[in-house]
Amino acid sequence: MTPALPSAPALETAVLGGGCFWCLEAVFDELEGVVGVESGYAGGTPPNPTYEAVCSGRTGHNEVVLVVY
Numbered sequence: 001m002t003p004a005l006p007s008a009p010a011l012e013t014a015v016l017g018g019g020c021f022w023c024l025e026a027v028f029d030e031l032e033g034v035v036g037v038e039s040g041y042a043g044g045t046p047p048n049p050t051y052e053a054v055c056s057g058r059t060g061h062n063e064v065v066l067v068v069y
Helices: 021-029 051-055
Strands: 013-017 036-042 062-068
Touching (some): 021 036, 021 062
Antiparallel strands (some): 013 062, 036 062
């Protein structure tokens, strides 16, 4: 009979906005328990904007980070 292995804790995700995603990404990368951080955009149009388009303020997107912990 094989002994039962302890199960790994389930990972959670959160999408957070806070101005500049570069700043958010750097902070969350350093936190204990965070296993991944990915920058991106939420809301707005078009569906796949460029960084320059978002920075223009005309797309309606927000800069966000996806945090996996």
